Amino acid sequence: MTLPDTATTPAGADRTFQVDLRGLVDLLSHHLYSSPRVYLRELMQNAVDALTARHTLEPAAPADAFGVRLYADGSVVRVEDDGVGLTEADVHTFLATIGRSSKRADRIAEQRGDFIGQFGIGLLSCFLVADEIHVLSRSARTPDAPAVEWRGRGDGSYSIRTLPASARPRPGTTVTLTPRADAGEWTRPAQVHALARHFGSLLRHPVTFDDGTGGRGATARVDGPGVSVNPEPAPWARTYPTPGARSRALAAYGEEVFGFTPLATIELNLPAVGLKGIACVLPEAVPAGRRHGHRVHVKGMLLSEQAEEILPDWAFFVRCFVDAESLRPTASRESLYEDDTLAAVRDALAERLRDWIARAAASDPDLLGRFLQAHHLAVKSLAVHDDEILRMLLPWLPFETTDGHTTLDEFARTHRTVLVTSSVEEFRQVAAIASAAGLGVVNGGYTYDRELVHRLPEIRPEASVADLDPATLTAHLDPVDRETELAAAAYLAQARDALAVFDCDVALRTFQPASAPALLVDSREARHERTRSQLAREQEGGLWGDILGALRQEAPRAQLILNQLNPLVRTAVTIDEPELARTSAEALYGQAAMLSRRPLRPAESSLINRSFLDLLAHALRKDS
Numbered sequence: 001m002t003l004p005d006t007a008t009t010p011a012g013a014d015r016t017f018q019v020d021l022r023g024l025v026d027l028l029s030h031h032l033y034s035s036p037r038v039y040l041r042e043l044m045q046n047a048v049d050a051l052t053a054r055h056t057l058e059p060a061a062p063a064d065a066f067g068v069r070l071y072a073d074g075s076v077v078r079v080e081d082d083g084v085g086l087t088e089a090d091v092h093t094f095l096a097t098i099g100r101s102s103k104r105a106d107r108i109a110e111q112r113g114d115f116i117g118q119f120g121i122g123l124l125s126c127f128l129v130a131d132e133i134h135v136l137s138r139s140a141r142t143p144d145a146p147a148v149e150w151r152g153r154g155d156g157s158y159s160i161r162t163l164p165a166s167a168r169p170r171p172g173t174t175v176t177l178t179p180r181a182d183a184g185e186w187t188r189p190a191q192v193h194a195l196a197r198h199f200g201s202l203l204r205h206p207v208t209f210d211d212g213t214g215g216r217g218a219t220a221r222v223d224g225p226g227v228s229v230n231p232e233p234a235p236w237a238r239t240y241p242t243p244g245a246r247s248r249a250l251a252a253y254g255e256e257v258f259g260f261t262p263l264a265t266i267e268l269n270l271p272a273v274g275l276k277g278i279a280c281v282l283p284e285a286v287p288a289g290r291r292h293g294h295r296v297h298v299k300g301m302l303l304s305e306q307a308e309e310i311l312p313d314w315a316f317f318v319r320c321f322v323d324a325e326s327l328r329p330t331a332s333r334e335s336l337y338e339d340d341t342l343a344a345v346r347d348a349l350a351e352r353l354r355d356w357i358a359r360a361a362a363s364d365p366d367l368l369g370r371f372l373q374a375h376h377l378a379v380k381s382l383a384v385h386d387d388e389i390l391r392m393l394l395p396w397l398p399f400e401t402t403d404g405h406t407t408l409d410e411f412a413r414t415h416r417t418v419l420v421t422s423s424v425e426e427f428r429q430v431a432a433i434a435s436a437a438g439l440g441v442v443n444g445g446y447t448y449d450r451e452l453v454h455r456l457p458e459i460r461p462e463a464s465v466a467d468l469d470p471a472t473l474t475a476h477l478d479p480v481d482r483e484t485e486l487a488a489a490a491y492l493a494q495a496r497d498a499l500a501v502f503d504c505d506v507a508l509r510t511f512q513p514a515s516a517p518a519l520l521v522d523s524r525e526a527r528h529e530r531t532r533s534q535l536a537r538e539q540e541g542g543l544w545g546d547i548l549g550a551l552r553q554e555a556p557r558a559q560l561i562l563n564q565l566n567p568l569v570r571t572a573v574t575i576d577e578p579e580l581a582r583t584s585a586e587a588l589y590g591q592a593a594m595l596s597r598r599p600l601r602p603a604e605s606s607l608i609n610r611s612f613l614d615l616l617a618h619a620l621r622k623d624s
């Protein structure tokens with residue numbers, strides 16, 4: 001913005017904002033548009049909007065009566081339309097006034113929804129590739145008005161003159177750009193053609209491209225004045241001989257656009273917002289929460305290839321390709337305006353995906369199986385919040401269990417009580433032993449799994465689900481007989497004393513496999529609680545110590561369960577040398593802690609070192 005000339009403006013009088021056009025263009029190019037290539041989209045969009053207005057003016061005209069012709073020969077880029085055109089007054093009002101748009105004028109407010117543009121800034125994007133915009137136009141609204149020529153320059157100046165009607169015999173507008181040398185990348189004929197197809201392949205008005213070689217150039221086949229940019233309607237708007245042919249064609253189109261063979265294609269049709277399209281189910285799992293960009297066209301014009309906002313987060317197993325009438329682009333035209341319509345579209349598309357899953361569950365088990373194999377995580381995240389999906393799909397979802405990877409339905413049939421751990425680590429600790437003891441345990445450590453397993457009784461009332469904690473597992477392991485317990489009592493007391501520093505209890509049980517000497521059962525919460533209370537003890541009296549002390553809560557202690565079936569343990573419990581008894585208990589604890597595969601605390605690492613060296617010293621002493 002430049003300051004107005006104060007010398008010529010009386011004090012106290014209202015002044016008018018001045019706009020520094022170069023600054024504005026710089027703002028657009030660096031902060032609004034993703035690439036200079038959007039200039040072509042803006043020109044095509046203006047041409048298409050002008051055709052829409054012309055059809056409103058002449059409703060009886062056939063759909064293909066008016067068109068858009070693109071021309072690029074390396075030295076100019078031209079976009080010519082048979083649209084509504086502009087009078088001289090229109091040019092002053094709309095072309096030469098930044099932020100003013102004919103598509104927002106009161107007179108046609110009710111038609112606003114027909115146009116793609118609305119902000120009155122799109123034309124400025126031409127300054128990303130050229131220093132001057134040349135417009136030659138003739139109005140269809142005022143047929144006897146002369147042709148008008150406008151030259152707008154990047155420095156903010158413009159000139160206008162009227163020309164005889166013969167300069168433009170028919171209504172419409174021609175915009176010509178002479179690209180700057182540094183814009184060759186975006187204005188070469190082949191690139192203009194590629195961009196035109198990229199943005200405009202679904203436009204409903206005839207659009208052609210001509211590279212000035214009369215068909216001998218790189219763009220090859222020429223029908224009449226140029227190659228059609230949009231020779232075919234959208235794939236969902238074409239007719240096919242059979243439903244099978246239709247779904248094969250949609251899948252092939254999805255593959256062409258997204259580069260993967262869809263596991264399935266889902267047709268999308270929301271008449272209320274004039275939305276049609278397809279959702280392509282990804283053939284392989286994607287990391288949960290990774291949001292995919294969807295390809296969104298508005299009134300045929302490509303808006304974005306990365307629109308995330310048309311589907312909810314959980315739908316990360318599809319990529320969509322849609323064309324909508326009533327979605328509103330933002331000013332950059334590269335994303336969608338977040339309004340009630342967009343929210344309603346998102347809900348309706350989500351509903352459509354849920355219906356598809358439900359239909360597959362009811363009628364196509366084979367498809368459902370392949371779908372769940374790839375996308376069970378997405379379905380789990382959906383089932384957590386969606387009772388209907390939960391009811392339909394929970395029995396089919398795979399979980400990691402002590403019987404391997406299996407569905408909950410299968411698992412619940414063989415285990416009356418389904419036990420579930422709260423972390424992967426706990427599952428790893430107990431899986432082998434629990435399964436040898438006949439317990440059915442599900443790994444509840446993965447996102448959503450524990451929550452979902454707990455909801456099993458809602459759909460299988462005969463199943464019961466319980467959390468697996470150390471006490472539950474110990475209770476399920478076979479106790480030893482009284483004499484054995486008494487004989488081991490002294491050793492167990494010494495072992496408890498040696499491991500008190502880890503808040504760890506010691507018990508003797510029998511369990512399979514006999515080769516496992518000991519099992520350390522510990523939960524993450526209990527470990528955190530112990531770390532906290534240890535810190536509180538160390539900081540006693542200080543503010544931090546008081547805070548930690550106030551947080552004290554009851555947490556299950558860790559348990560080192562020695563296996564009476566193991567020969568080493570049988571020998572250990574008979575040790576009467578106190579020093580060796582302590583060292584052996586520490587060594588058993590250390591080995592069990594390592595086997596649990598959780599990160600060791602520094603005190604545990606040093607205990608393992610110490611007990612190893614002590615045992616070595618003991619062995620050497622014995623030998624000498």
Ligand SMILES: Nc1ncnc2c1ncn2[C@@H]1O[C@H](COP(=O)(O)OP(=O)(O)OP(=O)(O)O)[C@@H](O)[C@H]1O
Pocket residue numbers: 042046047050081083084085086094095100101102103116117118119120121122123124173331
């Ligand atoms: N090809 C054309 N035919 C007729 N009028 C045009 C043409 N191109 C531009 N205009 C007029 O110039 C105005 C400004 O165009 P511009 O592209 O800057 O903004 P817009 O299309 O109205 O809105 P947006 O910034 O959202 O694109 C338009 O509203 C229209 O009145």
